[in-house]
Amino acid sequence: xxxxxxxxVGDGTIQAADPIVRYRxxxxxxxxxxxxxxxxxxxxxxxxxxxxxxxxxxxxxxxxQVQPGQLVGVVGPNGAGKSTLLKAIMDLVPKASGRVEIFGxxxxxxxxxxxxxxxxxxxxxDFPISVLDVVTMGLYGKIGWCMPVLSKHREIAxxxxxxxxxxxxxxxxxxxxxxxxxxxTFLARALVQDAxxxxxxxxxxxxxxxxxKAIVEILREMRKAGKTALVIHHDLPTxxxxxxxxxLLNMRVVASxxxxxxxxxxxxxxxxxxRLTLLDEATEAxxxxxxxx
Amino acid sequence: MSVLLLLTVFTDGxxxxxxxxxxxxxAVAESLTNRSIAWPDWEQWKRVLQLQDYNTRxxxxxxxxxxxxxxxxxSFTLLRRRALMGDALSHATLPGVGLAFLLAPYLGLNxxxxxxxxxxxxxxxxxxxxxxxYIRNLxxxxxDAALGIVLSVFFGAGIAILTIVQQVPSGHAAGLESFIYxxxxxxxxxxxxxxxxxxxxxxxxxxxxxxxxTLLCFDEGFAGSRGYPVLxxxxxxxxxxxxxxxxxxxxxxxxxxxxxxxxPAAAARxxxxxxxxxxxxxxxxxxxxxxxxxxxxxxFPNLPSGAMIVIVCSSLFFFSLLFGRSRGVLxxxxxxxxxxxxxxxxxxxxxxxxxxxxxxxxxxxxxxSVPYLQLLRMRTWSSFRLLRQIERCRHNGLLVRNDxxxxxxxxxxxVEASRLAHEHRLWELYLITQADVAPGxxxxxxxxxxxxxxxxxxxQLEQLLEQQRTxxxxxxxxxxxxxxxxxxxxxxxxxSGDTSPPPVEKGRMP
Numbered sequence: 001x002x003x004x005x006x007x008x009v010g011d012g013t014i015q016a017a018d019p020i021v022r023y024r025x026x027x028x029x030x031x032x033x034x035x036x037x038x039x040x041x042x043x044x045x046x047x048x049x050x051x052x053x054x055x056x057x058x059x060x061x062x063x064x065q066v067q068p069g070q071l072v073g074v075v076g077p078n079g080a081g082k083s084t085l086l087k088a089i090m091d092l093v094p095k096a097s098g099r100v101e102i103f104g105x106x107x108x109x110x111x112x113x114x115x116x117x118x119x120x121x122x123x124x125x126d127f128p129i130s131v132l133d134v135v136t137m138g139l140y141g142k143i144g145w146c147m148p149v150l151s152k153h154r155e156i157a158x159x160x161x162x163x164x165x166x167x168x169x170x171x172x173x174x175x176x177x178x179x180x181x182x183x184x185t186f187l188a189r190a191l192v193q194d195a196x197x198x199x200x201x202x203x204x205x206x207x208x209x210x211x212x213k214a215i216v217e218i219l220r221e222m223r224k225a226g227k228t229a230l231v232i233h234h235d236l237p238t239x240x241x242x243x244x245x246x247x248l249l250n251m252r253v254v255a256s257x258x259x260x261x262x263x264x265x266x267x268x269x270x271x272x273x274x275r276l277t278l279l280d281e282a283t284e285a286x287x288x289x290x291x292x293x
Numbered sequence: 294m295s296v297l298l299l300l301t302v303f304t305d306g307x308x309x310x311x312x313x314x315x316x317x318x319x320a321v322a323e324s325l326t327n328r329s330i331a332w333p334d335w336e337q338w339k340r341v342l343q344l345q346d347y348n349t350r351x352x353x354x355x356x357x358x359x360x361x362x363x364x365x366x367x368s369f370t371l372l373r374r375r376a377l378m379g380d381a382l383s384h385a386t387l388p389g390v391g392l393a394f395l396l397a398p399y400l401g402l403n404x405x406x407x408x409x410x411x412x413x414x415x416x417x418x419x420x421x422x423x424x425x426x427y428i429r430n431l432x433x434x435x436x437d438a439a440l441g442i443v444l445s446v447f448f449g450a451g452i453a454i455l456t457i458v459q460q461v462p463s464g465h466a467a468g469l470e471s472f473i474y475x476x477x478x479x480x481x482x483x484x485x486x487x488x489x490x491x492x493x494x495x496x497x498x499x500x501x502x503x504x505x506x507t508l509l510c511f512d513e514g515f516a517g518s519r520g521y522p523v524l525x526x527x528x529x530x531x532x533x534x535x536x537x538x539x540x541x542x543x544x545x546x547x548x549x550x551x552x553x554x555x556x557p558a559a560a561a562r563x564x565x566x567x568x569x570x571x572x573x574x575x576x577x578x579x580x581x582x583x584x585x586x587x588x589x590x591x592x593f594p595n596l597p598s599g600a601m602i603v604i605v606c607s608s609l610f611f612f613s614l615l616f617g618r619s620r621g622v623l624x625x626x627x628x629x630x631x632x633x634x635x636x637x638x639x640x641x642x643x644x645x646x647x648x649x650x651x652x653x654x655x656x657x658x659x660x661x662s663v664p665y666l667q668l669l670r671m672r673t674w675s676s677f678r679l680l681r682q683i684e685r686c687r688h689n690g691l692l693v694r695n696d697x698x699x700x701x702x703x704x705x706x707x708v709e710a711s712r713l714a715h716e717h718r719l720w721e722l723y724l725i726t727q728a729d730v731a732p733g734x735x736x737x738x739x740x741x742x743x744x745x746x747x748x749x750x751x752x753q754l755e756q757l758l759e760q761q762r763t764x765x766x767x768x769x770x771x772x773x774x775x776x777x778x779x780x781x782x783x784x785x786x787x788x789s790g791d792t793s794p795p796p797v798e799k800g801r802m803p
Contacts, residue, residue, distance in 0.1 A: 054433065091517075092518060108520070111518075114518070116519075118512065118514045122514055124511070127568075128372075128562070128568045129507070130566075130567070133568075134511070137512070140504060140508060140519060140521075141519050141520065143504070145505065146501045146502065146505075147504075149504065173566040175566070
């Protein structure tokens, strides 16, 4: 376990961070159960990850181990740092501290094995570009700098569109897509990357029922092919149905592990209900000091 | 800010010689106010349009190429939402021009040579970009504040330095102020060559990195996750903006350079949804703006060429705004009209169907007359609107007018009307059973959506609701029909078989 050697928090320096301590114990036992062998090949291992925005922590001391071949849901209230966690894993935001390993390597080394589905709202859907163009973007890494997109690349993109069920929209301009179709386009772009670990930011947000079903099916196919997905999710009732394990996040990891064990009413209340008052106060104190400096 | 300066110049025009501090602007002010603008005669127009002067050819080549390069680069800055960065950047070049002129003699260079001045401008523009990035990244100020600060500080410093330049004994600095508003008259062949080379360079860079720059502009986060150096690509776009701005300083001037970077790209957006086409159109608009603007400037030699170029570009912009094929104002209005017309048509046909259905004869109802007034009362439409729609449907062979001021459906009309009624009711059923809309309100709700239903959706609805068409081909209405209310209003006897309308209608049905 990566978290145990660096555990000043666990030693009780910050007593209010009790849930973190408890989480570590639980995680440790779970880790023992699975054995040490898997450690090297873990698709994703995050230890002591802290990300701060203007000195204000957004996620705090996150430890996370994702087992291969699993669909993992990340659940937590708004502002819990779910998107930040994904971005920090991919070095898109600077880490204040902590380490991320993907298949035992840094993100830089294993980038080609990671597929990313950003939040749908993060881009301008009025951009003058076609669906097929967006999907081929997933292949740009393989195509290489300055090289043109060839018909064989478009063929791969078309197949991915078929897989997500919108092949007839290939030449449509993206501003004409519905929300569900936009999401499927993004999913197709991730699929052409043929990655082993997928990071998805709210793929189920505001999509129609048919799209939700299609996405779930694709996720299950991925799992069957031995791939792993870390999916940010906001619809609590569907969590047990969709995900093998779950991470409850609210600035820090409240609990993580197999959905059956972790996705309990008590843990959810801790995630969504009471906030860590002392952590809040410490944050506030840091911001005050920052302001006076 | 530049506008304010210009205003000051104009309002103080009378005592312009008293103002010592605005020395660099004086020459401009004079060229704007003191000299008379003679309306050119036909000979002058001909000379310019036939490119008889060597200088006109040089200038037009240069400005045309400049406009094309600016149109290309501007497309990316517009899509990256960094359009204003170009404005701050061009203003930031002014101190560099003045400093280059002052310092060049100490370096053994000619302070009046264009490459020296432009190098100074480029260096100071780069400092300006660095300042914007520094302010944005290392303070809590947002980008707009950073742009405002850099733009005003650098332009102010530039004006101050040019004032000093004017007072230097070795001066002969006349001409430096043409960088502010642009002056093509001083352009020579080597300048046009410089513009051509720099323009070509930016075209090549954009062609090579088209894919990467597109990805950056569309989805920065995804580009970063794929390992693309987002910051370096952003700096590359900035560098292209610097290049275009620098080569445009002479012809367009730093105050209006932003127009050439923004307007062609924005205008091109009205014509297409395809990025490559947009860039070609933008490049074309920029090129035409440059060509036509410098031609006008050759005809009116006392007017700043920058202003001429911008006037041409903005005319093209307004033309595109109105007539743009993909999102111009007129196209949008036409589309809305088209939708309204098709909605009216559906209302008319469905209305007739429902009235006929109330007489239990809808299926084979071709030829049975429906009174005009009943149709008019069914909805809040003016008789003009209804009559226009009736004419349209009659033209399409969906209905015919009868002598008794009534209307009847043709065979084709019956088919179309029953299809419309069927779809409307399917949608109503869906809203009632699946979306919990109260039956009393469902008619309006369905009305709002059904006009955009596509065939696949209809098939899905049918499947979902497991509705078979009844013998008449149409499912039954899930709520009491509005038309029965209309029938009461129009008089019950009209429905019960007597198809002759009340006499008042005769006058209203031309």
